[in-house]
Amino acid sequence: MTELMKAIVLDNDDLIVKNVENPQTATPGHLIVKMEAAAINSGDKFFLRFPPIPGMTTSLHGIKGVSGTGVVLQIGDGVPAEYLGKHITFYRNLKYSESVVGTWCEYAHLHYLDCVILPETVNPEDYSGSMVNTITPYAFLKQIIGEGHKGIISTAGNSATGIAMLGFCLAFNFPLISIVRNHEGKKEMEALGAKNIVVQSDEDFNQQLTETAQTLNTTAIFDGVGGDILNKIFMLIPNNSVIYSYGYIGDAVPLTFHTSMLAVKNISIKPFSNVLTDTVKNQENLEHAVKEISTLIHMPHFKTKIGKKFQLAEINEALLYKTVGGGKAVLSF
Numbered sequence: 001m002t003e004l005m006k007a008i009v010l011d012n013d014d015l016i017v018k019n020v021e022n023p024q025t026a027t028p029g030h031l032i033v034k035m036e037a038a039a040i041n042s043g044d045k046f047f048l049r050f051p052p053i054p055g056m057t058t059s060l061h062g063i064k065g066v067s068g069t070g071v072v073l074q075i076g077d078g079v080p081a082e083y084l085g086k087h088i089t090f091y092r093n094l095k096y097s098e099s100v101v102g103t104w105c106e107y108a109h110l111h112y113l114d115c116v117i118l119p120e121t122v123n124p125e126d127y128s129g130s131m132v133n134t135i136t137p138y139a140f141l142k143q144i145i146g147e148g149h150k151g152i153i154s155t156a157g158n159s160a161t162g163i164a165m166l167g168f169c170l171a172f173n174f175p176l177i178s179i180v181r182n183h184e185g186k187k188e189m190e191a192l193g194a195k196n197i198v199v200q201s202d203e204d205f206n207q208q209l210t211e212t213a214q215t216l217n218t219t220a221i222f223d224g225v226g227g228d229i230l231n232k233i234f235m236l237i238p239n240n241s242v243i244y245s246y247g248y249i250g251d252a253v254p255l256t257f258h259t260s261m262l263a264v265k266n267i268s269i270k271p272f273s274n275v276l277t278d279t280v281k282n283q284e285n286l287e288h289a290v291k292e293i294s295t296l297i298h299m300p301h302f303k304t305k306i307g308k309k310f311q312l313a314e315i316n317e318a319l320l321y322k323t324v325g326g327g328k329a330v331l332s333f
Helices: 042-049 130-146 160-171 183-191 205-216 228-233 260-264 283-296 312-320
Strands: 004-011 014-021 030-039 067-075 087-091 107-111 115-117 152-154 176-180 197-199 220-223 242-245 268-271 306-310 328-332
Touching: 004 312, 014 312, 030 087, 067 107, 067 130, 087 130, 115 130, 115 283, 130 152, 130 160, 130 220, 130 242, 130 283, 152 160, 160 176, 160 283, 176 183, 176 205, 183 197, 197 205, 220 228, 306 312, 312 328
Parallel strands: 152 176, 152 220, 176 197, 220 242, 242 268, 306 328
Antiparallel strands: 004 014, 030 067, 030 107, 030 328, 067 087, 087 115
């Protein structure tokens, strides 16, 4: 007899809770996970608005959601035995699979290379949206080191990804300048161990950024905002810098610098996507990444900021949820 579970699916452009088939057997390389919590990240909202990107993993039964945490109930052939019975945090778009089920459902079926084992000392719910914000700066750091950069400027310094970037830069002793909007953001970053913070609202912002960037040779710009912040910093960053465009929340303001400055300062702009990096595309590198992240994820930099919890039936309210402090809506199972 087929067992059913509750899941959130898209039906005629409406999100509904529906009974779908429960995954029964973990296929090779995969896990069955009893879901406990799933934070709603910006990526979840993106994938609701746009059709699937060719080559990207989609869920069976049309189940939505890409992030979450839960406990591993069953492992398939080829999965390291250490995963069984452990709490994990995951992002289901890292390893391509045609048999993924989840994550806005009661039982998910995922490739183990989408997952990081959590320490027994942490609250798993605190990592319900962490994996995408963790793999992104990790893969970015590996890429820019390989490209010869010696330091990073992060335009969204105290965003979830910016804070995770700080965690890895501290762990690997790599120079980082974090740009924050105000002094509350600066205090938050200082409490997490940041040393090089510049505040956009300060009168001497330009001088601070220029001098610190020259001293630390921060030629890799991780831009998680877009728009006005790039206009502000373009003439301040070192020559020979590369701007890696990851986020676009500030794109209501167009870029206004003169294109000749690209040549004068030898600055280039290119997109950045975690799934297109060698860290994610190469299975050996991805396996190393999830193991290394597992040893560091206990650091406070990798926690999910939880704003409010919602039940599955409250998915539409959860998608509308906003908070000034950056806390996320979290689906509880």
